[in-house]
Amino acid sequence: MKKWILIKLITFVSYVDSLDWKDSATPESICNRVTSKVKNGSIVLFHNDADHTPAALPNILKTLKEQGYEFVFIEDLILKDNYEIKHDGMQVKKDG
Secondary structure, eight states, rough: OOOOOOOOOOOOOOOOOOOTTSSSSSHHHHHHHHHOOOOOOOOEOTTTTTTSSSHHHHHHHHHHHHHHOOOHHHHOOOOOEEEEEEESSSSSEEEO
């Protein structure tokens, strides 16, 4: 007998890939890429084994704070009550 486990996955469309994993990445290139592509609601993707991410982060955080951005947990970005996530990853108010 096969057992199926259903998992509700949430897709995030608005993310910025830091590209910190590339061999050509430098702290400056990572910072420039992230700070130029971030917008409200963006999730920034960093990789835990990238060489230059630790050096880039202080400038990224400083720059984004100066631009008025706040940092929150992913769970704080998900609208739960009376919202649903459409096939394109957008969160919209449920009908009715």
